Amino acid sequence: MDKKPTVAEKVSPLKTVQETPSVLREPVIAPLVTYPIEVVVPEVRQQTPAVGQRATRLDGHLHGLGQTRYIDDLSFPGMLYAKIKRAGVASARIKSIDTKEAEAMQGVMAVVTGKDVPCNSFGPSLKDQPVLAYERVFHAGDGVAAVAAVTEQIAAEALEKIKVDYEVLTPVLDPLESLKLETPGVHAPSANIYQSKIIKKGDIEKGFAASDHIIEGHFRTQMVEHVPLEPHATIAMWDPNGRVTIYSTLGRITLGRADVARTLGIPVSRIRIVATIVGGNFGGKNEITTEPVLALLSKKTGRPVKSVFTRPDEFIASTTRHPLIMDYKTGVTKDGKIQARKIRLVLDGGAYCSWSETTLGKACILSAGPYNIDNLYAEAYVVYTNKTMTGAMRGFGAPQVCFAYESHMDDIAALLNMDPLDIRLINVFSEGSLSPTGQTLQSVAIKESLLQAAKRFGWNGKGSADAGANLLAEENANTNMVRA
Amino acid sequence: MRTFEFFAVKDSHDAVAVLAKHSVSSKVRVIAGGTDLLAELKFSPQSPNVVVDISRAEDLKSITLTDDGLSIGAVVTHSQIMQSPIIREMFPALANAAHVIGAVQTRNLGTLGGNLVTAVPSMDGGPTLMALEAIISIAGPDGRRQVPLNEFFVGPRKTVLKADELLAEIIIPRRNLGKPTHFLKFGLRKGQALALVNAAASFWVDWEKHTFVAPRIALGAVAPKVIRALQAEAYLEGREITPEAMAEAGRIAIGDAKPISDFRASAGYRRNLVGVLTKRALEGAYALAQAKR
Amino acid sequence: MVTVTINVNGEKRTASVPPETTLLRLLRDDFNLTGSKLGCDVGDCGACTVIVDGKAVNSCLMLAAQADGRDVLTIEGLATMDRLHPIQKAFEKYASLQCGFCGPGVIMSAKALLDENPDPTVQEIRDALGGNLCRCTGYVKMIEAIQDAARILRDEPVEINR
DSSP, rough: OOOOOOOHHHHHHHHHHHHOOOOHGGGGSOOOOOOOOOOOOOOOTOOOOTTTTTOOTTTHHHHHHHHOOOOOGGTTOEEEEEEEEOOOOOSSEEEEEOOHHHHHOOOOOOOEEEEGGGSSOOOOOOOOOOOSSSEOOTTOOOEEEEEEESSSSHHHHHHHHHHHEEEEOOOOOOHHHHTTTOOOOTTTSSSSEEEEEEOOOOOOOOHHHSSSSSEEEEEEOOOOOOSSSSSEEEEEEEEEOOOEEEOOOOOHHHHHHHHHHHHHHHHHHGGGEEEEOOOOTTTTTSSSHHHHHHHHHHHHTSEEEEEOOOOOHHHHHEEEEEEEEEEEEEEEEEEEOEEEEEEEEEOOOOOOOOHHHHHHHHHHHTTOOOBBSSSEEEEEEEEESSSSSOOOOOOHHHHHHHHHHHHHHHHHHHHHHHHHHHHHHHHHHOOBBBOOOBBBBBSSHHHHHHHHHHHTTOOOOSOOOTOOOHHHHHHOGGSSBBBB | OOOOEEEOSSHHHHHHHHHHHTTOOOOOOOESTTTTTHHHHHOSSOSSSSEEEEEGGGGGGGGESSEEEEETTTTTTTHHHHHHHHHHHHHHHHHHHHHHHOOOOHHHOHHHHHHHOOOOOOSSSSHHHHHOOEEEEEETTTEEEEEEHHHHEEEEEEEEOTTEEEEEEEEEEGGGGTOEEEEEEOOOSSSSSOOEEEEEEEEETTTTTTEEEEEEEEESSSSSSSOOOHHHHHHHTTTOOHHHHHHHHHHHHHHHHOOOOOSSOOOHHHHHHHHHHHHHHHHHHHHHHHHHH | OOOEEETTTTTTEEEOOOTTOOOHHHHIIIIITTTTTOOSSSSSSSSSEEEEETEEEGGGGGBGGGTOOEEOOOGGGGGOOOOOHHHHHHHHHHTTOOSSHHHHHHHHHHHHHHOOOSSHHHHHHHHHHHOOOSSSSHHHHHHHHHHHHHHHHTTTTOOOOO
């Protein structure tokens, strides 16, 4: 019984495994195949057996029973509830945070602020986002302090007792202002333009010179929140061995683990993230939000801590879709062939980088549209502003530029007195076309799709003049997506 | 939500007694359907100390014809109004207005009385009742008092109700029973949307002269409270019923409206809607008058 | 504290809760019926829909004390041990739910509708789902499933066309 393990015994399992007859290990080893493996790839546009088949969702059964466990449906013995105090000012210097009164409240178990975070910065690309604001507030949704209490209500009341003294600074809100060099940096001394991309193809000056008409268009899109039905939710449990288990609505667990490790200053191996079924992500749950804060509260209290975003939190403190300001200039011949296009995109990046790099790249690459344009110049900039951060959302910038280039195509058709369908058919990509960045495109069926669509909904060469359009005629202001 | 003391009352007398007892020293709120109140309290740091639940008040639950007219109890839900045979027969506009409020779940909880008490300018319950010159019966410590609906609203989210008073009944006066009325709402979506503008029109027809008699037009979401388009009404009184007259009344009603610009719509867009909706509401009421003739 | 007794899914249950507790919190936190979800907490999304005395309501907009003595049906009360409710079955068959968070609310709205109206038109179904937001799947498959379930509940032969 009290035989002490020896060093030799400790290494022995490995040895045993090595010596185990291979036949015992067979079930877990893939069958041997000879290389090269023959991969059956269907021909382009060939109907595969998978297409048209019915597939049933494996999780549909539990969903329908209401038995799927989302994060907020879990609870653990002794669990506390956390709430985060939001700054409520767009740009400010934090002079002081007084948490004494909140800490003294009955039922409040712990309070943390930015100074308690071991490494107060994270982000999927630039590490420019604080876990909790420390010294500076960069947007109104920044967390400034967090409370863990025995009930959600006590936590909410404790937030009101926390006094933050701000020196309010002038916020930068307009991305075009932010673009100017003389505008004070949101994250000074860093520049406000934090990413840019330029795509050049051919010679636009030559292209414009060869054009019969040059037309300009200016477009703007608004900020969009993902509004997943399930709000962001996290439960953190710090165990006495210094390991933390985090149940989270996170969609990218591995990335999240790295960010949690960085902010808490502990190795990745000490962090376990359990992600259950996510109740809607759409790109909004791609990065950590309050996970490190909850971990710290759990460490401080020794109890599991849960926090669920309120719907207002979702809007102000999670990522959103980038608003874009898009300037287009296109040269066309009188028969509708595009000769040259010049594009400038300004992305409102909000207070932090988040997934702006990806969005910027995709928006810029796709900004010319699915059209053969020999002479192209597209530039894109993403700038900091003191607003809710913008990040990943379905399409990464593609929907915004699509709104711009397709509206622009309609304007060109109107100028040339052409059918909007025809101008697209003249310019659209075909098999083997080169994308603006030089990629050879395969399986291109845009022309066929356009013709099919036109046939199916009975395209008559004009837009549909619906009676209801009269109501919308006076102003477009209510749609937000306005043509500037 | 902050905590509060909770009283469920069995009738309006009971409610008034609780209000009288607590409204002196505490902040008291009345809950019926709760669809407005709870949504407000959840995100408000201010909180009442006492909440009085009237949703079980027996004497406030019915839709009845009395000597005064049609009486709708304060806790009658929007769903009950939609399904009430007497309302569908006499005032289909009222049933239609109830149908465009919120969604099934909120209509099953929310009450017409609550809709009026919340007094948001875009309420869908208001214009039809305003066009029908409804009277509000208020229960208080000294018994009942009656206030015409257009004097009931004071401003956005403000009514003449005192802290110890309760909206008890909504009465559509006898002279207006069966008066052809039409209600229209324009929101950015069909479901779960606040009105950008809503409008109700109501008039009798003198079939011999084919003229408007006692025309009433009410507009929502275009002023700090639901308003009557008095200039448009004056224009129509005694005038021959023609499409042109209805269109002109719409144009005049624009002058009665004082809309603001907000994130839902600009003032100019709302003014345009006033013209269109007023005209269409008049047309709808006329179609109903013809059908009833 | 108020003492609330409700008949939930055919079973009488009692809890003592603070007066500001909503019916949704009572169901989720005190009765451990987590099928009803908190999505917006203000009655816009319908994820918390339950049926109270035969009517679909937002349980986040009803105080627990207001439900005292009433019959409450939640998503957990639809299926029996050996049989799914036809609406649940149809939702599974038509893959009407994707992330599933809106599902319990949608199914309860559909149940309330079919109890009142066994043969609803598409327009009536749309109206009944007007207070239930879905951000993934969309409503078309839900409407198909509800029509299918309605046919089964009416004992009509179901055409399998997909």
